[in-house]
Amino acid sequence: xxxxxxxxxxxxxxxxxxxxxxxxxxxxxxxxxxxxxxxxxxxxxxxxxxxxxxxxxxxxxxxxxxxxxxxxxxxxxxxxxxxxxxxxxxxxxxxxxxxxxxxxxxxxxxxxxxxxxxxxxxxxxxxxxxxxxxxxxxxxxxxxxxxxxxxxxxxxxxxxxxxxxxxxxxxxxxxxxxxxxxxxxxxxxxxxxxxxxxxxxxxxxxxxxxxxxxxxxxxxxxxxxxxxxxxxxxxxxxxxxxxxxxxxxxxxxxxxxxxxxxxxxxxxxxxxxxxxxxxxxxxxxxxxxxxxxxxxxxxxxxxxxxxxxxxxxxxxxxxxxxxxxxxxxxxxxxxxxxxxxxxxxxxxxxxxxxxxxxxxxxxxxxxxxxxxxxxxxxxxxxxxxxxxxxxxxxxxxxxxxxxxxxxxxxxxxxxxxxxxxxxx
RNA sequence: GGAGAAAUGGCAGAGUGGUCGAAUGCGGCGGUCUUGAAAACCGUUGUCCGUUCCGCGGACCGGGGGUUCGAAUCCCUCUUUCUCCGCCA
Numbered sequence: 001x002x003x004x005x006x007x008x009x010x011x012x013x014x015x016x017x018x019x020x021x022x023x024x025x026x027x028x029x030x031x032x033x034x035x036x037x038x039x040x041x042x043x044x045x046x047x048x049x050x051x052x053x054x055x056x057x058x059x060x061x062x063x064x065x066x067x068x069x070x071x072x073x074x075x076x077x078x079x080x081x082x083x084x085x086x087x088x089x090x091x092x093x094x095x096x097x098x099x100x101x102x103x104x105x106x107x108x109x110x111x112x113x114x115x116x117x118x119x120x121x122x123x124x125x126x127x128x129x130x131x132x133x134x135x136x137x138x139x140x141x142x143x144x145x146x147x148x149x150x151x152x153x154x155x156x157x158x159x160x161x162x163x164x165x166x167x168x169x170x171x172x173x174x175x176x177x178x179x180x181x182x183x184x185x186x187x188x189x190x191x192x193x194x195x196x197x198x199x200x201x202x203x204x205x206x207x208x209x210x211x212x213x214x215x216x217x218x219x220x221x222x223x224x225x226x227x228x229x230x231x232x233x234x235x236x237x238x239x240x241x242x243x244x245x246x247x248x249x250x251x252x253x254x255x256x257x258x259x260x261x262x263x264x265x266x267x268x269x270x271x272x273x274x275x276x277x278x279x280x281x282x283x284x285x286x287x288x289x290x291x292x293x294x295x296x297x298x299x300x301x302x303x304x305x306x307x308x309x310x311x312x313x314x315x316x317x318x319x320x321x322x323x324x325x326x327x328x329x330x331x332x333x334x335x336x337x338x339x340x341x342x343x344x345x346x347x348x349x350x351x352x353x354x355x356x357x358x359x360x361x362x363x364x365x366x367x368x369x370x371x372x373x374x375x376x377x378x379x380x381x382x383x384x385x386x387x388x389x390x391x392x393x394x395x396x397x398x399x400x401x402x403x404x405x406x407x408x409x410x411x412x413x414x415x416x417x418x419x420x421x422x423x424x
Numbered sequence: 425g426g427a428g429a430a431a432u433g434g435c436a437g438a439g440u441g442g443u444c445g446a447a448u449g450c451g452g453c454g455g456u457c458u459u460g461a462a463a464a465c466c467g468u469u470g471u472c473c474g475u476u477c478c479g480c481g482g483a484c485c486g487g488g489g490g491u492u493c494g495a496a497u498c499c500c501u502c503u504u505u506c507u508c509c510g511c512c513a
Contacts, residue, residue, distance in 0.1 A: 044474055
């Protein structure tokens with residue numbers, strides 16, 4: 001959510017920049033500013049009435065104390081009229097604020113100046129790539145066939161227990177999941193992130209704080225009886241740790257990492273995109289989150305990028321880093337890089353990480369602020385997060401790329417965690 | 425799930441209808457003293473909104489609503505915490 005002050009001072013800039021996100025902000029910013037003006041004048045008028053009421057109420061108190069009951073009663077009558085006015089003004093103020101909020105939450109974050117224009121994922125810009133695509137044998141199998149061959153992931157069983165998109169990992173498959181989780185967590189901790197294990201369900205306030213609510217509730221599983229949402233990513237509970245906090249500048253950077261399962265409804269997905277591990281309703285992910293001083297958030301974004309890159313490299317997966325274009329970047333993000341790994345049997349690039357700087361957009365919703373050393377005024381912090389990493393597609397690529405006649409070879413770095421070096 | 429009690433500033437904790445944005449202690453910050461530090465002493469110390477912005481006005485004592493001329497204080501409701509009972513990994 002952009003702040004009102006920012007919209008007041010930078011309307012033309014906002015309209016111009018949001019064109020990159022293919023969003024026409026002309027009308028909505030106009031409405032916002034008009035409503036805000038109305039809000040201010042209504043509040044000023046109401047405050048005046050309240051001041052009057054407060055003053056008179058004090059007088060009444062004194063009059064009663066001095067036994068001047070008649071005079072007091074007169075003043076009371078006067079107050080009744082003022083109260084009537086306040087009631088009306090407060091009602092219209094509530095209405096105005098409601099409308100204002102409705103509009104404010106519809107305005108996307110301003111994209112960073114480096115975000116390239118574009119309509120969709122085809123316009124994302126590759127900024128780096130690494131690793132080499134393996135030469136697979138003629139009879140190489142896609143991961144879903146490998147999973148079946150070695151009996152390490154059972155999709156049908158998941159269908160039976162829950163539904164599609166909820167696989168059952170078995171034996172070495174299950175152990176490999178655990179190994180990846182621990183490996184990623186250990187690397188994050190090594191890089192200075194503080195591990196947390198958050199709740200997997202969040203309330204509405206948390207959903208609002210990170211930008212999932214309102215509007216994107218269709219992407220989350222909702223537990224209606226208790227009005228809770230299953231988390232689509234650890235970003236939600238972890239970032240919300242700092243909701244309603246006022247930090248001091250010396251607290252930065254705050255680095256947190258969390259492993260959680262993630263739950264996504266993925267409504268509207270279909271076909272080969274969802275085959276096997278490519279798109280699941282429940283998957284495991286290690287997330288990294290940072291809260292940083294506005295002046296340093298882009299340095300931090302780069303640092304997070306480096307961390308994710310080091311993970312992908314250490315697993316010997318061919319990868320590329322994309323800078324998302326205006327048409328593909330999310331509503332809340334100012335700048336996002338996607339990491340993709342090449343899954344050799346499918347001959348497909350799979351997104352395994354998304355690293356974003358939200359600048360103050362989430363912080364404004366979260367009321368996550370800080371004070372500069374020695375200053376009284378609060379400012380909004382910047383929030384960032386990234387996957388480090390999402391497991392299923394990493395697993396897909398590992399299975400496909402490392403298959404051989406003998407079996408699937410486990411990357412060196414994971415062997416201390418798996419306790420085996422081949423799946424056969 | 426049932427019965428009862430409670431929720432106040434960074435923390436602890438007073439305050440039961442006006443003089444309370446809130447005593448006091450701790451913590452934080454600034455100063456005096458000191459070679460430096462500690463101790464002691466003095467001062468200071470919440471957030472948000474509006475504004476004609478050295479000033480002034482308004483809101484906030486878990487959330488929402490109500491009673492009243494006036495609410496931290498009374499009432500209703502929700503949430504959370506604690507105690508007891510029940511259930512349970």
